[in-house]
Amino acid sequence: MLRFLLHRAVRNTLSSFSAFVISSLCLGIALFCATFYVEREIFLNSLVPTWARETKALVAISNNATPKQVEKVKAILKVSKWVKSFSQIEQAKAWDRFLKDFSHLKDIAKDIDPIYIPLIFEVTLKKECLNSSGECSEFFAKLEDIPSVESVFSPLPWIRRIYIWFELFQKGALFFALFLFVCAMVITLLGIKLSFQASKREAYIFDILGASSWFIKLPFYFQGTFIFCVGLIISFAGLYGFCEKIIDCASITDVVNLFFVISALVFVCEVILIEFTVRFLRISIRKSDDLWVQ
Numbered sequence: 516m517l518r519f520l521l522h523r524a525v526r527n528t529l530s531s532f533s534a535f536v537i538s539s540l541c542l543g544i545a546l547f548c549a550t551f552y553v554e555r556e557i558f559l560n561s562l563v564p565t566w567a568r569e570t571k572a573l574v575a576i577s578n579n580a581t582p583k584q585v586e587k588v589k590a591i592l593k594v595s596k597w598v599k600s601f602s603q604i605e606q607a608k609a610w611d612r613f614l615k616d617f618s619h620l621k622d623i624a625k626d627i628d629p630i631y632i633p634l635i636f637e638v639t640l641k642k643e644c645l646n647s648s649g650e651c652s653e654f655f656a657k658l659e660d661i662p663s664v665e666s667v668f669s670p671l672p673w674i675r676r677i678y679i680w681f682e683l684f685q686k687g688a689l690f691f692a693l694f695l696f697v698c699a700m701v702i703t704l705l706g707i708k709l710s711f712q713a714s715k716r717e718a719y720i721f722d723i724l725g726a727s728s729w730f731i732k733l734p735f736y737f738q739g740t741f742i743f744c745v746g747l748i749i750s751f752a753g754l755y756g757f758c759e760k761i762i763d764c765a766s767i768t769d770v771v772n773l774f775f776v777i778s779a780l781v782f783v784c785e786v787i788l789i790e791f792t793v794r795f796l797r798i799s800i801r802k803s804d805d806l807w808v809q
Contacts (some may be wrong), residue, residue, distance in 0.1 A: 520730070524737030527710035534706035538742050541699035543749030546781065548692035550754060550774045555685050570644065572655060572669040576634040577662075584663035585634065591658065592636060597644045597651045604635040633665050644671065700785065703742050704792045707735050711796045718797070732793050739789045743782050750774070 528535050574592075576585055592601045644651035652671055659667040711718065718731050754774055 520733045521737060523714070523734040524741065527707075527714070527734060527738050528741055530713060531706040531709050534702050534709075535742060535745075538699045538702040538706065539745035539749065541695040541702065542742065542746030542781070543753070545692045545695035545699060546746060546750035546774070546778055547753050547757075548688045548695070549777050549781075550750075550770065552685060552689045552692060553777065554770050554773055555688075570640045570671060570674045572638045572640060572667060572671070574636040574638060574658065574667050575665040576636070577665040578633055580634070580663035588636065588658075588661065588663060591661075592638060595654060597641055597654055599639045599641045601636050601638040604637055640671070696781070699742075699746070700788055703739055703785065704788060707738060707789060707792055708796060710738065711735065711793065728797075731797070732790070735789055735793050736786065739785050743778075743785055747778055750778075 574588065576588065589601075589603075592598050640651065652669070655667050655669050655671075658664055721731050751771075751774065754770065758770060
């Protein structure tokens with residue numbers, strides 16, 4: 516019996532093969548986008564370079580600043596709600612870093628005395644600073660007005676733009692996943708409707724012969740399962756390739772586990788929709804067939 520039911524399911528699938536392919540692709544891409552949205556932190560931590568994940572500012576202290584003035588700047592940085600941490604870079608260390616980063620300028624800079632390089636505080640900002648970039652920028656503007664502070668360099672405006680684009684991309688991925696999921700379900704149900712319409716007399720005969728409802732419905736469940744399995748393979752291959760070959764995800768196991776949880780929820784939704792669709796079609800066709808018999 517199972518072989519007969521699978522044969523009917525394969526026949527139904529092949530009769531609407533274009534719908535099968537389109538719905539499988541839509542479902543596969545939807546699963547990929549949904550997983551990307553839910554695990555966006557893992558993906559973004561792999562995609563975004565360190566300098567963008569940990570926004571840093573440089574506070575240069577004037578060479579004429581007294582130790583007391585330097586301690587005052589330190590105190591301001593310690594109590595600031597925007598500062599995650601900060602470190603002091605001495606002149607010699609800053610000079611070595613400069614020569615390392617700009618090695619092509621060694622010949623020009625060899626006669627410069629490191630003592631003229633200002634004391635620098637390297638400040639790591641909190642993530643909240645990006646969410647409230649106006650207030651954070653105002654804090655650094657006030658900090659630069661302190662007489663002992665020579666200058667402040669903050670890439671905050673540029674980093675904020677990058678994060679805005681990433682936030683838009685995340686929301687776009689979510690809406691795209693929902694749109695494709697709806698498209699996949701609609702196409703799947705339309706394919707099942709067409710298959711049911713094509714075999715309605717067969718279903719009617721099974722009803723007359725006393726076949727159980729599961730005997731009539733199982734081929735359509737199998738048809739939906741075929742679509743889900745192909746979509747699952749497409750999305751898993753894309754996700755695994757994306758994590759392993761493109762961005763090197765730090766926690767591939769967590770991503771895969773969540774992917775299968777989302778896939779299970781999608782499968783349950785698909786089964787429920789197929790159940791209601793087949794029930795509705797059986798009722799409507801049974802009424803029309805009753806009229807035809809009369």
